[in-house]
Amino acid sequence: MTSIYRVDGNRVVTSPDAAGPWDRRMQHGSAPSSLVTWAAERIPTPVPMEIARVTIDLMRPVPVAPLTIETEVLREGRKIQLCQLRLLADGVQVVGATVLKIKRQALTLPDDVKELPVTLPSPEDSLVEDGHAATSPFAGMVSMRAARGRFGKAGAGAIWFRVDHPLVEGEAISQAMRALAAADFSNGTASSLDFRAWTYINADLNVNFSRQPVGEWILVDGESWIGPDGAGLAMSRLADRQGYFGRAVQSLVIEKR
Numbered sequence: 001m002t003s004i005y006r007v008d009g010n011r012v013v014t015s016p017d018a019a020g021p022w023d024r025r026m027q028h029g030s031a032p033s034s035l036v037t038w039a040a041e042r043i044p045t046p047v048p049m050e051i052a053r054v055t056i057d058l059m060r061p062v063p064v065a066p067l068t069i070e071t072e073v074l075r076e077g078r079k080i081q082l083c084q085l086r087l088l089a090d091g092v093q094v095v096g097a098t099v100l101k102i103k104r105q106a107l108t109l110p111d112d113v114k115e116l117p118v119t120l121p122s123p124e125d126s127l128v129e130d131g132h133a134a135t136s137p138f139a140g141m142v143s144m145r146a147a148r149g150r151f152g153k154a155g156a157g158a159i160w161f162r163v164d165h166p167l168v169e170g171e172a173i174s175q176a177m178r179a180l181a182a183a184d185f186s187n188g189t190a191s192s193l194d195f196r197a198w199t200y201i202n203a204d205l206n207v208n209f210s211r212q213p214v215g216e217w218i219l220v221d222g223e224s225w226i227g228p229d230g231a232g233l234a235m236s237r238l239a240d241r242q243g244y245f246g247r248a249v250q251s252l253v254i255e256k257r
Contacts, residue, residue, distance in 0.1 A: 019064050027138070035168065036180075
């Protein structure tokens with residue numbers, strides 16, 4: 001396969017390149033998060049709408065195996081649409097998600113309402129991060145540029161991400177899919193713990209948009225909070241070259257290796 005997924009109806013074939021850093025039999029969270037977003041964008045809306053929120057619950061490890069997609073519209077309105085999506089592996093639900101869409105409409109805003117610009121270095125002026133394919137096949141499908149800190153190193157970081165590999169065969173990568181793929185790297189971007197000594201797997205991913213991102217590069221500007229009882233948070237501001245457009249939050253399960 002030349003893509004991460006091949007979709008035929010509601011059946012999905014998964015490439016080994018979907019695997020993440022924790023277990024080669026498990027998918028990287030970016031992969032199913034992008035797949036769910038792709039499926040949600042294909043649910044028709046009564047008027048033009050854009051994705052405003054994606055909530056992903058990783059209910060079980062997502063295997064590198066065939067999947068089934070199920071979709072349902074929970075609320076259909078003139079201003080919003082709320083969708084529910086499920087990914088199943090061998091009949092067992094592994095991912096649950098809800099996607100909120102909001103009516104697209106052009107607004108004339110007050111002059112003092114401006115986008116928050118990015119003052120960090122651009123992708124071209126940031127440090128090239130490479131070699132991550134050795135620990136995560138999916139990470140090998142993504143270009144990384146460190147504007148602050150280093151990916152996978154302890155401390156708050158800001159990393160530019162660009163998906164370089166097709167996600168769904170025969171389909172373009174949408175802007176929302178790019179954002180979700182980048183956002184799931186939040187725990188590695190803003191880790192407070194040494195990857196060699198700890199695991200900090202995210203059990204969910206919540207991304208909110210104020211607008212749709214522009215361009216191929218997505219900045220994940222993150223920090224993390226680690227609690228004493230096995231839980232943590234990875235939080236990121238999301239940006240493109242034009243400025244910040246969203247936020248991402250992951251709930252982390254912290255364990256000693």
